Amino acid sequence: MNYPLHVTSEIGELRTVLLHRPGREVENLTPEYLERLLFDDIPYLPAIQKEHDYFAQTLRNRGIEVVYLETLMAESLRNDEIREQFVEDILTESKANVTSAFYHLKEYLLSMPNEQLVEKVMSGIRKSEIREEKKIHLHEIMEEHYPFYLDPMPNLYFTRDPAAVIGNGISINRMRRRARRRESLFMDYIIRYHPRFASHQIPVWFERNFRFSMEGGDQLVLSRQVLAVGVSERTTAQAIEQLALNLFAGQKEIRKVVAVEIPKSRAFMHLDTVFTMVDRNKFTVHPEILGPKGEMRIYILEPGEEKGTVKISERNNLIETLKEVLGLEDVVLIPCGGGDLIASAREQWNDGSNTLAIAPGVVVTYDRNYVSNQLLREHGIEVIEVPSSELARGRGGPRCMSMPLIRDDI
């Protein structure tokens, strides 16, 4: 079978992409837990699914193969041993292993066929689902004080974050927030057990049990040789250095990791909320991440003289750094919202900078960000819009909602 992962840029023609269709996990959101689960509002399930299906079909119409996380995961549970191991892992990580409820939950999940088991784990398990006579602990009897054994995972449709393909390998990320930490377990199982991946000895550049956090929204493959990573609310400097060391040791192409500092705030949670690549020398940017003269804190990590070390040098201008590392004569930054104070803040909040390039100069964006979309078109970019009333409530756009598995080289 063909090698299943290959990403050497942000813009190479997209061939295969991983999505997750929002499911019942978003109906398990309630106002009380919104903030902890990283949502701003409760999406209406049939509507968000309809929008998501439109997004998937838009990609298919362009000849892109769409594969779903839930399907790959269910197909990875190939035998009883893997099923049992997965259920134990997920229960343990959901902190459901501390009481005898563990055994009831394990029995409950293992009684289901794979698709249903995966759906259940993703959407959460309510205490009311387990039969009364099996409840022996105070926290189970006093259900109203917390309704879940297993929390729902409403952020799963942002497949970009828990893992990212870099070159022919993968970074399985350590999520910063508790609400998302279990998400990367799925990709971990898929890589190890799914027939499409398991036989290929896929290099893993970053492991989910690493102590310091790293998220895919911060990881941008700028070229064959250069990876940019945001130092952000979610991604730590320690994790970036570790990723760089693993990359330098494990492959020959990527020789530069560019660490780009962005403000630590919810609106800017990842680098891709303020900066994405749309063409060979064109990038969207949220003007607010640049200082008055365009300055920022940027560091370039390269292999050090001695094995297992990195050499770090500082830069302070985004355009100059991009020119330098990509060998470009000129670089165009397209400001989200056209630089208008109100429009740029509004459209950035609705992921106006969060474009998904499906080929050089061709992007998928949310329809609502009409100022940014118009500006992209004026810069010669082909913009394919998708509806976004419900999808946007989770604070992520087309790039966050997609994990490229295969792109052509550019």
Ligand SMILES: NC(=[NH2+])NCCC[C@H](N)C(=O)O
């Ligand atoms: N790559 C991204 N920008 N992802 C956005 C993820 C949004 C999600 N609600 C979170 O807070 O984690």
